[in-house]
Amino acid sequence: MVSVTVDGQEVEVEEGATVLDAAEKLDIDIPTLCYLEDLNEPGSCRVCLVEIEGEENYQPSCVYNVTDGLEVRTNTPGVIEARKKMIELLLSDHPFDCLTCAANQNCELQSIAKQHGIRDIDFDGERNEFPVDDLSPALVREPSKCIRCRRCISVCSEIQEVHIYDINERGFDSVAAPAFNESLMDTPCITCGQCIMVCPTGALHGQDDKQKVWDALADDTKHVVIQTAPAIRVTIGEMFGMEVGSLVTGKLVSALKRVGFDRVFDDCFGADVVVMEEGRELMERLESGKDLPQFTSCCPGWVKFCESFYPSLLDNLSSCKSPQQVFGALAKTYYAEKAGIDPDNIFSVSTMPCVAKKYEAQRPEMDDSGRQDVDAVLTTRELGEMIKQIGIDIENLPEQEYDEPMGYATGAGVIFGSTGGVMEATLRTVYEKLTGERLEDFELQKVRSQDFNEAEVKLDEDRSINVAVARGTGNARKLIHRVLSGEADYDFVEVMACPAGGCVGGGGQPIYSGRDRWARMVEDRVARADGLLKSDGRKDIKVAHENPFVKELYDSFLEKPHGEKSQKLLHTSYTD
Ligand code: HC0
Ligand code: SF4
Numbered sequence: 091m092v093s094v095t096v097d098g099q100e101v102e103v104e105e106g107a108t109v110l111d112a113a114e115k116l117d118i119d120i121p122t123l124c125y126l127e128d129l130n131e132p133g134s135c136r137v138c139l140v141e142i143e144g145e146e147n148y149q150p151s152c153v154y155n156v157t158d159g160l161e162v163r164t165n166t167p168g169v170i171e172a173r174k175k176m177i178e179l180l181l182s183d184h185p186f187d188c189l190t191c192a193a194n195q196n197c198e199l200q201s202i203a204k205q206h207g208i209r210d211i212d213f214d215g216e217r218n219e220f221p222v223d224d225l226s227p228a229l230v231r232e233p234s235k236c237i238r239c240r241r242c243i244s245v246c247s248e249i250q251e252v253h254i255y256d257i258n259e260r261g262f263d264s265v266a267a268p269a270f271n272e273s274l275m276d277t278p279c280i281t282c283g284q285c286i287m288v289c290p291t292g293a294l295h296g297q298d299d300k301q302k303v304w305d306a307l308a309d310d311t312k313h314v315v316i317q318t319a320p321a322i323r324v325t326i327g328e329m330f331g332m333e334v335g336s337l338v339t340g341k342l343v344s345a346l347k348r349v350g351f352d353r354v355f356d357d358c359f360g361a362d363v364v365v366m367e368e369g370r371e372l373m374e375r376l377e378s379g380k381d382l383p384q385f386t387s388c389c390p391g392w393v394k395f396c397e398s399f400y401p402s403l404l405d406n407l408s409s410c411k412s413p414q415q416v417f418g419a420l421a422k423t424y425y426a427e428k429a430g431i432d433p434d435n436i437f438s439v440s441t442m443p444c445v446a447k448k449y450e451a452q453r454p455e456m457d458d459s460g461r462q463d464v465d466a467v468l469t470t471r472e473l474g475e476m477i478k479q480i481g482i483d484i485e486n487l488p489e490q491e492y493d494e495p496m497g498y499a500t501g502a503g504v505i506f507g508s509t510g511g512v513m514e515a516t517l518r519t520v521y522e523k524l525t526g527e528r529l530e531d532f533e534l535q536k537v538r539s540q541d542f543n544e545a546e547v548k549l550d551e552d553r554s555i556n557v558a559v560a561r562g563t564g565n566a567r568k569l570i571h572r573v574l575s576g577e578a579d580y581d582f583v584e585v586m587a588c589p590a591g592g593c594v595g596g597g598g599q600p601i602y603s604g605r606d607r608w609a610r611m612v613e614d615r616v617a618r619a620d621g622l623l624k625s626d627g628r629k630d631i632k633v634a635h636e637n638p639f640v641k642e643l644y645d646s647f648l649e650k651p652h653g654e655k656s657q658k659l660l661h662t663s664y665t666d
Contacts, residue, residue, distance in 0.1 A: 092158040097165055109140055109151035109162050120164055121173065121202050123180070123239055123290050125152045127609040130244035135180070135237065137202065139172045140164045148172045174206050182213035183262070184291075185234050192230070193292030196601055199237060200291075220265060226274040227452040228281035228297055228445040233265045235293035242266055242285035242294060245608075249589050251564040252395070254279050266293075278398035280563065282391040282587045283445035283597015288608055296445040296598060299466040300476055306437040306465070307350045314437045315425070316346055317357040317417045317496070320507030321443040321593040322470055324621030328600045329474030330484045335617030337624050340489025345477045347490060356492045357440060358499030360417030361506040361515065363643065364388060365634035367410040367660055369519045370651040372582055376555070381405045383558075383573065383580040386512050388412035390450035391587030393664065395563045400570055401666030409661040413506065414440050414447055415456050417496065418463030419659045424647045425496060433459060441468045443507075443596035446587065458659045469598025495639050501626035502634040508619035509561040509592035510543070513584040517547060517557070518633045525549050528633075544580070557582045562589030591615025594622070 091102045094112045103112045110132075113120050120140065125132035132138075132152035139148040143161035148169060151162075163169060181203060188194055220233035243255045243266055254277050258267045268277045286294045306312045326345075327336035346354045372384050387393055387408040396403055411419070418438050426433040440447065450456065451464040468476070477484060492498065502518050505511035521529040529547070544558040558580045560566045566585045572578035586592030590612045602610055631637060648656045 191292040192295035198290035228449040241288040280394040281446040335621040344487040355496040358503030360413035361503035362634035391446040422459035501629035501632035594618035
């Protein structure tokens with residue numbers, strides 16, 4: 091340990107700590123626009139300047155390592171002025187469209203400018219004007235708003251291992267961008283949206299489908315239905331100041347009815363159907379021994395990752411569509427038929443914690459109902475904004491039930507929303523079909539919060555199913571290399587592209603602020619997943635194959651899992 095003095099107060103910190111760490115220990119908040127705890131190498135924004143005894147120039151505190159006896163001042167007029175100049179320099183090359191910016195009121199540059207009382211900018215010169223890239227169905231890039239903090243580079247390269255961004259050009263023209271400034275559409279971007287979650291400004295944000303949905307709601311010829319993803323029920327509350335992980339299923343249904351949806355359905359019903367289809371597929375593969383391990387396919391970011399980087403594994407991906415798309419295809423066929431509605435008049439919306447789901451809904455093959463199966467996808471953020479727009483606070487609403495026939499889901503469908511959930515939900519059914527007994531005490535439950543896990547599920551003396559789960563595509567790469575090298579021998583593997591617990595940490599979730607925003611998101615996955623487990627615990631039925639509405643679907647429409655009709659409507663193929 092070494093002893094440091096910051097603004098006259100002495101503090102002990104570990105050797106190798108930075109001045110920023112020492113100040114933090116004393117609750118002195120030095121502003122920075124690049125550093126995020128547990129994520130990136132700091133040192134690019136130069137806003138965190140401090141005065142160090144014996145040094146001629148102001149020093150960036152985030153990269154200045156302490157030594158014993160160091161004396162630091164963080165609050166002198168000179169330091170404050172120097173920081174102001176750094177912020178003004180950034181602002182001098184920034185578009186002033188704060189009022190209409192996607193990050194308005196959630197922008198770190200805006201808050202820091204306010205905190206420093208900046209009213210005028212002394213620097214008057216050239217301004218970079220890069221074109222907006224909005225060709226991706228999921229993400230929008232506004233490079234003119236990039237402050238070169240490198241956070242997107244860290245998350246995409248080090249955590250996700252997709253490597254889309256780098257700093258292009260030098261000096262005044264430098265910007266974080268894909269190679270050759272290509273559109274994200276022309277890169278292997280998997281649309282996970284994790285870069286959105288760490289961007290300090292509005293340089294990266296999701297596509298916005300709110301108006302499309304408002305227009306459909308205002309159109310009397312349209313019957314507008316919505317499906318809610320599992321993770322929405324444990325995160326929408328956060329948009330209204332509720333505690334992280336608050337389970338608000340009934341209030342969510344109420345809010346959606348007030349927004350004006352004709353039917354409010356549950357995507358978890360779709361998840362129960364996926365269990366039936368994907369479970370049957372797994373049993374068939376276990377019997378034939380072909381194309382094992384079976385990989386889950388409900389996460390579009392993971393599917394794109396597999397298509398881009400591991401095309402040799404495409405036959406191992408389950409051919410079953412995701413719950414979102416299974417639901418979409420059924421809404422415009424099964425539900426349309428049952429309700430006597432022309433499917434062309436159904437406008438099908440989903441609300442997801444994810445921006446990759448926007449991309450998935452627009453994949454050209456997702457039209458097995460004879461038209462686009464899901465018409466619009468709203469993230470948790472967009473949904474929260476719509477509910478606020480009509481002046482409702484979700485916390486104060488009464489609880490309501492989902493509509494029939496696609497609103498009832500079992501506990502299996504609900505746990506899809508956090509890592510390990512798809513695996514467990516499928517195994518609950520497969521285990522029971524293969525052994526005649528209930529799967530109790532599934533091991534993965536206990537280790538669900540880890541990055542990458544494996545378990546052996548014993549069926550009897552001679553048979554077992556080896557399973558593995560990875561969250562985040564960086565971890566998926568490690569797992570895949572073990573499979574391809576023959577080091578690991580699995581039967582069933584779940585991958586969710588988002589590192590903070592799968593969908594509960596999706597790129598469409600509420601965006602935190604502050605230096606610990608990444609660390610908090612990773613930590614909060616546990617509370618969010620607990621909310622889903624609570625919901626599972628409250629369900630009378632916990633296995634998908636006992637869902638009475640799923641049984642009715644098969645009896646009256648699909649006939650059997652992985653049968654002719656479900657293969658046409660609910661299964662798909664992949665492209666390399
Ligand atoms: Fe997920 Fe899903 S669980 S991907 O994370 O499988 O977005 O919440 O809706 O489709 O059900 C997201 C969440 C879903 C789908 C489901 C799956
Ligand atoms: Fe990288 Fe994901 Fe952002 Fe695409 S969406 S650039 S893959 S972090």
